[in-house]
Amino acid sequence: GAVVSQHPSRVICKSGTSVKIECRSLDFQATTMFWYRQFPKKSLMLMATSNEGSKATYEQGVEKDKFLINHASLTLSTLTVTSAHPEDSSFYICSARIPGPYNSPLHFGNGTRLTVT
Amino acid sequence: DAKTTQPNSMESNEEEPVHLPCNHSTISGTDYIHWYRQLPSQGPEYVIHGLTSNVNNRMASLAIAEDRKSSTLILHRATLRDAAVYYCISYSNTGKLIFGQGTTLQVKP
Numbered sequence: 067g068a069v070v071s072q073h074p075s076r077v078i079c080k081s082g083t084s085v086k087i088e089c090r091s092l093d094f095q096a097t098t099m100f101w102y103r104q105f106p107k108k109s110l111m112l113m114a115t116s117n118e119g120s121k122a123t124y125e126q127g128v129e130k131d132k133f134l135i136n137h138a139s140l141t142l143s144t145l146t147v148t149s150a151h152p153e154d155s156s157f158y159i160c161s162a163r164i165p166g167p168y169n170s171p172l173h174f175g176n177g178t179r180l181t182v183t
Numbered sequence: 184d185a186k187t188t189q190p191n192s193m194e195s196n197e198e199e200p201v202h203l204p205c206n207h208s209t210i211s212g213t214d215y216i217h218w219y220r221q222l223p224s225q226g227p228e229y230v231i232h233g234l235t236s237n238v239n240n241r242m243a244s245l246a247i248a249e250d251r252k253s254s255t256l257i258l259h260r261a262t263l264r265d266a267a268v269y270y271c272i273s274y275s276n277t278g279k280l281i282f283g284q285g286t287t288l289q290v291k292p
Contacts, residue, residue: 072226098278109270110227110282159226161280168276169215169234174226 069094070162072175079150079182087145087178089116089160095140096162100172101133104157116143116160150182187271192287195261203256203286205271210251215274218245218256220267221285227270230256266290 071090079085089099097118102110114135115123122135132154134146143162147154157179161172188206195201207216215234219227231238231245233254238245244257258265270285 070226100279102282109284110221112279112281115279157224161226163278168278169232169274171217171229171232172219172227172280173229174219177224177226179224 069164069173070160070175072160072178074178075176076179077181079180081151081182082149084146084148085150085180087147087158087160087180089143089145089162089175091141091162094162094164096143096165097140099137099143099160099162101135101143101145102159102161104159104177110159113145116145118143147180150180152182155180155182187273187283189269189271189283189286191284192289194289194291195258195265197263197290197292198260201258201261201265201288201290203258203269203271203288204253205255206253207271207273208252210273211275212251213276216245216247216251216254217272217274217280218243219270219272219280219282220265221270222267227282230269232274261288261290263290263292 073088099116101113104110112125113128116135116137118137124130137143157177159177161174217232218230221227231243233245246255268285268287
């Protein structure tokens, strides 16, 4: 069964509004979670690393004020797309690793399809 | 993370084996090779990973070249449900998975 749960699976919002996406680790604690975005027919692009209890680490070119990440507990990370615009429409995916060796696999949520009108 | 190179697409017939190649010529000695696959409109799914030795699990086998500059994911009997994008990732201890373009596998009935 799923070990990472993501909500909502789909969201449509109007331009200028903010949208929050939740990512939960099920039955394990995740001190680190990762957020990706994916455009149609393209690969996943890592946006940021979410760290429990501290600031997220953003990849180059990702606006931290645009994509707010909060990792307030060991099982929940949230991504808020602020003042969304149509170009933010994308598939957002989170992932986490069950605690273990650094080479252990990542588990991914089922993604959130964001459409900004 | 070392760059990986995969063919853009491959085709297979149902019930036949599939060999998906991956080149990672700049891989370092401690980088693991991970494979994930992604079905349409879903998050990626872990398939298999290894360091030096060949690996088997219920989903697939991973054959790693002796010089570790390439590897091959083997699906022993392809089914229609195996149609997906397969990503080969050279994974270092940074903790981050960086995805390349992957191979789109089509399985024909």
